[in-house]
Amino acid sequence: MKLFATSLFLGVVLLIAGCSDEATFRSDKPLTKAQAATEHLDYPLPPSARSIYYLTYAGGMQDLEAYLRFDVDPDELDSAVDALVSWNNTQMKRSLSYPREPLSSATIAAPRKEFMPMPWWDPSSIASGYYRGHIDGYALKIMVDQAHSRIYVYQND
16 A cells, blocks of 8 residues: 555656556656646645756656756745655655754666656755755655755655
């Protein structure tokens, strides 16, 4: 039952993609929050979200790899991260703690060759920020760039 919500979401994504075994959705151009609302994004975005980029790959019923980057107003930065954590825990019906840790604790995902180029995905450039993530399946790995008020999110199975 734990994976039901994600499996259902991936099933819908695959249905939209024509019932193929694989589907990739992406935006390599910055989107506004209004534009992102019409895309294949299921993540909660705060009111000030802007410069939104994403790539979501679904293969089969449980293979997921997703990258998301967006900027927010500085006063919404931490609450936007909290909302992502809460959303993921609700979706997965669990209570992962996602403690705030130094960026050095993060293993930064490198996109697959077939996803390249992805010049917007550069969490290794963060000079001042923090990490909140978990290793469980479908958990989020969130890297926060406090200097640019930018959030990077990676999710996989």
